Amino acid sequence: MKASKTLYVCTECDYQSPKWLGRCPECKSWNTLEEQTVQNTSASSSASKKNYQITSDYESVATLYDELDLPEYMRNNTGLGELDRVLGGGLVSGSVILLSGEPGIGKSTLLTQISASLGDNKILYISGEESRSQLKLRAERLKLKCPNLYVLTETSMENILNEINKIKPDVIIVDSIQTVYSDNISSAPGSIAQVKEAAMRFINIAKNENISIILVGHVNKEGGIAGPKVLEHMVDAVLYFEGERQNTYRIIRAVKNRFGSTNEIGVFEMTEVGLVEIPNPSEMLLADRPKNISGNCAVCIMEGTRPIIAEVQALATTTVFPSPKRTSNGIDYNRMCLLLAVLEKRFGLRFSTNDVYMNVIGGLKIEEPAADLAITLALISSIKDQPIPDNVIAFGEVGLAGECRAISNIEQRIKEATRLGFNKIILPYRSIEKLKIDIKDIELIAARSVFDIIKTPGILT
Numbered sequence: 001m002k003a004s005k006t007l008y009v010c011t012e013c014d015y016q017s018p019k020w021l022g023r024c025p026e027c028k029s030w031n032t033l034e035e036q037t038v039q040n041t042s043a044s045s046s047a048s049k050k051n052y053q054i055t056s057d058y059e060s061v062a063t064l065y066d067e068l069d070l071p072e073y074m075r076n077n078t079g080l081g082e083l084d085r086v087l088g089g090g091l092v093s094g095s096v097i098l099l100s101g102e103p104g105i106g107k108s109t110l111l112t113q114i115s116a117s118l119g120d121n122k123i124l125y126i127s128g129e130e131s132r133s134q135l136k137l138r139a140e141r142l143k144l145k146c147p148n149l150y151v152l153t154e155t156s157m158e159n160i161l162n163e164i165n166k167i168k169p170d171v172i173i174v175d176s177i178q179t180v181y182s183d184n185i186s187s188a189p190g191s192i193a194q195v196k197e198a199a200m201r202f203i204n205i206a207k208n209e210n211i212s213i214i215l216v217g218h219v220n221k222e223g224g225i226a227g228p229k230v231l232e233h234m235v236d237a238v239l240y241f242e243g244e245r246q247n248t249y250r251i252i253r254a255v256k257n258r259f260g261s262t263n264e265i266g267v268f269e270m271t272e273v274g275l276v277e278i279p280n281p282s283e284m285l286l287a288d289r290p291k292n293i294s295g296n297c298a299v300c301i302m303e304g305t306r307p308i309i310a311e312v313q314a315l316a317t318t319t320v321f322p323s324p325k326r327t328s329n330g331i332d333y334n335r336m337c338l339l340l341a342v343l344e345k346r347f348g349l350r351f352s353t354n355d356v357y358m359n360v361i362g363g364l365k366i367e368e369p370a371a372d373l374a375i376t377l378a379l380i381s382s383i384k385d386q387p388i389p390d391n392v393i394a395f396g397e398v399g400l401a402g403e404c405r406a407i408s409n410i411e412q413r414i415k416e417a418t419r420l421g422f423n424k425i426i427l428p429y430r431s432i433e434k435l436k437i438d439i440k441d442i443e444l445i446a447a448r449s450v451f452d453i454i455k456t457p458g459i460l461t
């Protein structure tokens with residue numbers, strides 16, 4: 001029986017090496033390899049296998065698909081409609097959710113709020129970061145009544161398990177998974193091995209005892225979830241809590257969800273009394289819209305099933321330097337460069353002598369190609385210093401030839417745009433052909449290419 005061996009494991013990417021290295025050959029980070037002792041006995045490996053069996057529904061014989069039972073998911077409303085929407089209609093019993101976000105974004109606030117609104121469910125809030133009095137203070141500040149909430153400030157996995165067995169909660173909140181450590185593993189709390197082990201244990205409990213578990217995860221330098229990448233594969237849902245420090249709006253987004261769609265977002269505002277839901281984000285995003293200024297164009301994007309009106313801003317300023325600067329916030333950098341190239345080549349606009357800055361209001365991130373047209377128009381508007389009228393909105397994909405390509409959900413987008421007072425809608429020619437709804441009091445401008453829009457009187461002329 002071999003005793004144990006020493007491995008060096010990268011804390012950023014889980015790369016393993018038998019000897020210490022200053023730089024990880026996998027992810028190229030410096031000083032990230034940490035020493036770990038791995039028990040190599042056959043007994044411990046069979047025990048850990050048993051530990052890592054993550055569902056009680058395992059069967060070692062194959063079953064005919066038609067004979068499988070259809071599971072019925074029990075969903076609990078969290079009391080926050082925006083969060084329920086992102087979860088796919090509520091918190092599923094026995095599911096494990098990883099919630100991550102930058103420090104101070106409001107993860108603990110959100111979880112304290114749902115601890116009060118999760119109905120009759122018995123909740124165990126395990127905090128490794130804050131003291132009992134801090135937790136009490138926060139709940140008092142939020143004026144919450146939490147009659148079913150138990151608070152545990154413990155970081156040892158073994159002690160946590162004892163308490164779970166004693167209290168038998170319906171929901172467990174772990175704030176955060178990086179603070180939990182197990183005595184079975186020799187490496188430090190927060191290391192890859194510890195995080196993986198703790199997550200495995202919690203997933204086991206969730207599946208075997210049908211308890212919903214929310215794990216809070218720290219983010220790393222790049223904004224991803226700190227710890228092993230496998231963590232994201234192991235859990236049922238991964239939610240990111242995003243927002244900019246400068247403004248109070250917060251967006252919660254599912255990047256993985258086994259019980260619902262991943263495209264949904266929930267929008268909140270951080271106020272004096274905690275997070276307040278914003279059921280109509282379009283109104284919030286358009287609130288401080290500047291009037292009659294060049295470089296702005298409204299767009300309607302789809303976030304899951306919900307149309308949201310956003311505003312794209314562009315600023316092109318002449319530069320004397322040979323390599324002009326390009327900065328984008330909320331818009332994919334490469335997409336912006338591609339559209340700039342199209343405008344330069346097809347329409348002769350001299351962006352190569354301009355610095356270009358692009359921004360989406362409200363900290364929103366636009367990934368849909370349907371925003372191409374608005375990005376393009378904002379850029380043209382800025383370089384020509386010609387404002388686009390306030391009642392104009394544009395959506396459509398732009399191809400490399402400068403042509404406008406059809407997009408989906410056109411009716412929903414038009415409805416949302418008209419609800420918010422836009423009455424001149426620019427959209428791809430092919431999308432208009434498919435339109436089934438009645439359009440009154442609004443002007444639809446069908447564009448075959450960006451050139452059509454530049455020529456249309458009253459838009460950029």
Ligand code: TYD
Nearest residue numbers: 103104105106107108109270271272273274
């Ligand atoms: P917190 O939930 O502690 O963040 P996280 O757990 O993600 O690190 O939130 C911290 C910030 O939120 C803090 O800077 C203060 C602010 N805040 C409010 O603005 N209003 C409130 O009602 C509360 C409780 C916090």
Ligand code: MG
Nearest residue numbers: 107108129175
């Ligand atoms: Mg916190």
